[in-house]
Amino acid sequence: MENRTQTSLIALRRILRATELNARTLARATGLTTPQLIVLEIVAAAGRLTPKDIAARAGVGQATATALVDKLEARGLVTRTRGEQDRRVVWVAPTEAGLEMLKAAPDPLQRTFSEQFEALPDWEQAMVVAALEKVGAMLNAGTIDASPLLDVGAVDRK
């Protein structure tokens, strides 16, 4: 059995686990769960979006998106408005409070990672980027994909 395969799998699981813990920290600190935060980020990045688009970008079903928007709306972080021309659509947009929340409580995963990543020497940054992309491609090769949406990269609105 390839030793390095095991080692890398363990490292991968450790990353997944750290992510989970991060999510719990986030939940306790801000009252927002990861899916909720992701939706808020997506909405803020776009300015305004329909539930359908939110669902597509977040990679969940429309029903789930609606439920998440409900939570955010209840906390006053986003608003819902009926479309003008087409009244079937609903525009979800961030409120001031929602934008504040994003600034105040950025994804801990992102913050922790960013800080440390930027402290790495140049060659190591390059290595990490290359390796992560490689791993991502490898894993995506398995799941035929179906996640063209991804794009959570939007997270970096400035």
Added chain:
Amino acid sequence: MENRTQTSLIALRRILRATELNARTLARATGLTTPQLIVLEIVAAAGRLTPKDIAARAGVGQATATALVDKLEARGLVTRTRGEQDRRVVWVAPTEAGLEMLKAAPDPLQRTFSEQFEALPDWEQAMVVAALEKVGAMLNAGTIDASPLLDVGAVDRK
């Protein structure tokens, strides 16, 4: 804003997402969810374990471990037996069916990853291992602790 930081974050999220999708595939194919499979793996690796140990190794509470064992037991994949000397403890052990299930339906994440990883040239394998470990360390640095249990590495018994 460091461009590479963004790039690596996106790659990281892509990995997390691929993992989620893998979990869904697993669920549909085997009827087992990821947490359930992890428990089954942990139990099979140890031969037999108490719910308390399962909880520690899987990184969940005792109550959750009990619930997961319930599911596995209902499907006939593990058995429960009261301890001989100490009757407070319950030994959870895999059944033949449980072991079969592990052979037949190994974690898709692991399988996909392993196959491709092993196909990489030597230098690239080394790079990936180094980078994943680095990232894991970086993320764990954030959650200062609270996860002394971690050790999900147990999953890799041979």
Added chain:
DNA sequence: AAAATATGTTTTGATTAGCGAATGAATTTT
């Protein structure tokens, strides 16, 4: 124009994970 079809959102009904607190049973301490 009326009917049929399509589209977008929400509701409803289930399942699963997970936590914390409470309970019950058995063992160890005092």
Added chain:
DNA sequence: AAAATTCATTCGCTAATCAAAACATATTTT
């Protein structure tokens, strides 16, 4: 023996998700 401790389970609750059904509104056919 009584008290404290240790394990496992049960209970009550929250959250995420999905599929299917229900609604509301547009668009296209007839």
